[in-house]
Each structure stands twice: as C-alpha cells, then as structure tokens.
Amino acid sequence: DTGVSQDPRHKITKRGQNVTFRCDPISEHNRLYWYRQTLGQGPEFLTYFQNEAQLEKSRLLSDRFSAERPKGSFSTLEIQRTEQGDSAMYLCASSLEFGTSGMAGPDTQYFGPGTRLTVL
Amino acid sequence: KQEVTQIPAALSVPEGENLVLNCSFTDSAIYNLQWFRQDPGKGLTSLLLIQSSQREQTSGRLNASLDKSSGRSTLYIAASQPGDSATYLCAVPYAGGTSYGKLTFGQGTILTVHP
Numbered sequence: 226d227t228g229v230s231q232d233p234r235h236k237i238t239k240r241g242q243n244v245t246f247r248c249d250p251i252s253e254h255n256r257l258y259w260y261r262q263t264l265g266q267g268p269e270f271l272t273y274f275q276n277e278a279q280l281e282k283s284r285l286l287s288d289r290f291s292a293e294r295p296k297g298s299f300s301t302l303e304i305q306r307t308e309q310g311d312s313a314m315y316l317c318a319s320s321l322e323f324g325t326s327g328m329a330g331p332d333t334q335y336f337g338p339g340t341r342l343t344v345l
Numbered sequence: 346k347q348e349v350t351q352i353p354a355a356l357s358v359p360e361g362e363n364l365v366l367n368c369s370f371t372d373s374a375i376y377n378l379q380w381f382r383q384d385p386g387k388g389l390t391s392l393l394l395i396q397s398s399q400r401e402q403t404s405g406r407l408n409a410s411l412d413k414s415s416g417r418s419t420l421y422i423a424a425s426q427p428g429d430s431a432t433y434l435c436a437v438p439y440a441g442g443t444s445y446g447k448l449t450f451g452q453g454t455i456l457t458v459h460p
Contacts, residue, residue: 229388231388256446258446258447258448260448265452266452266453267349267434267436267450267451267452267453268389268434268448268450269450270447270448270449273446273447280445281447314386316388316389318389318448320446322446331376331377331438331439331445331446332446333379333391333394334379334391334438334446334448335391336381336388336389336390336391337388338387338388339387339388341386
C-alpha cells in the first residue's frame with residue numbers, strides 16, 4: 226500500500242481557466258475527503274464521498290467546484306473559471322468508514338501530499 | 346458548530362526540552378481526537394488518534410491526553426529534536442448524520458526546535 230496520492234503536486238494557472246485535480250485513496254478505504262488549506266490556517270472541509278456517493282458539500286464549495294468519485298476508487302476535484310481566491314493547498318484524505326479493532330467512531334484519516342494551486 | 350483552538354500559535358524551544366501543545370474544542374460530544382504533523386508545503390501525517398474512552402495515547406516520544414468533559418487535549422513531546430520542527434494540528438471528527446467523519450481542525454501550532 227503506497228498511501229494516498231494526489232496529482233499534480235503543483236498547478237499554476239491563469240484566472241478564468243479550469244483546473245482538475247486527482248486523488249487516489251488507499252485501496253480498501255471507502256471514504257474519501259477533500260479539504261482546502263490556506264496559508265497559516267488549518268484545513269477546511271470541502272466535500273466527502275462514501276464509495277461513489279457524495280454525501281456532503283461545504284458551503285465553501287461554490288457552483289464553480291465539482292467533485293466526482295465515479296467508481297468508488299479515485300476522485301477528481303474540478304474548479305471552473307478559477308479566481309485568485311482559489312489559490313490554496315487542496316488536500317485529499319481517505320479512511321475506513323468505522324474504526325478498526327472495535328474502536329468507536331470515525332477512523333483515522335490518511336492524507337495525501339496535497340496539490341498546491343496558484344491562480345495568477 | 347464545533348470550534349477547535351490551539352495554543353500557542355508558535356513555539357520555539359532549544360533541543361532537548363520537553364514541551365506541551367494545547368488543543369481545546371467547544372463540543373464535547375466527540376468519539377475521538379486526532380493529532381497531525383505538517384511539514385512546510387506538505388500534506389498531513391497522522392501522529393496519534395485518541396478515543397474519547399481513553400485518557401492517554403502514546404507513540405514513541407509523543408503522548409496525547411484527552412479530557413473530553415473539559416474539551417481539552419494536550420500533545421506532550423519529550424526530549425525535542427530539530428527534526429520535530431513542523432506545524433502540529435489537532436482535529437475532531439463529526440460523528441453523526443451525513444457529516445460523519447468530517448474533521449474540524451485547529452489553526453495549528455508552529456514548532457521550531459533549534460540545536
């Protein structure tokens with residue numbers, strides 16, 4: 226198991242362009258999360274999937290953002306008509322649905338290296 | 346709405362010192378609390394997950410405690426090393442409804458350990 230991977234690691238784009246990021250979770254994890262982190266802040270939740278179903282979207286996710294997880298494996302996050310305020314680190318995490326070894330509650334989330342987006 | 350606060354925002358210590366990072370949360374109805382480490386420009390590495398039924402969890406030189414009733418957790422780092430320099434984040438997951446598992450993070454504590 227190689228952990229959570231994200232591609233690309235860095236993306237520089239011009240305002241108004243569309244960008245797409247990819248996340249490959251740990252293979253047996255059925256939950257996949259997207260977070261956004263700006264400089265000096267903790268990550269903020271954007272959306273998550275259980276298998277292929279998108280269960281919640283944050284109000285931070287405007288209509289320009291869309292996420293998919295078509296076969297319950299990898300996920301994509303697309304930003305249309307990028308704005309300078311979209312510049313951030315986009316983090317993906319995955320987890321099992323429930324804790325392992327009889328642990329109650331949500332299980333540990335494992336994060337990928339992130340995609341750093343810069344909008345010029 | 347869950348809010349998570351970390352104190353101090355930044356900490357600079359000489360190598361070898363023992364130190365404590367603090368995390369507080371407003372809603373005590375939690376299942377667990379997770380501590381992460383983040384190196385500059387990188388993703389998050391999970392350090393410890395402490396369940397609400399536990400009072401402490403240890404991994405090497407790290408020890409996390411949880412006082413659910415008072416809404417506090419501490420991360421204790423023993424014999425700090427320059428390689429411990431990073432941002433430390435605590436996070437609490439939602440445990441109900443469609444928000445299940447969603448993490449709320451503190452702003453982090455930036456730790457610098459100088460030789």
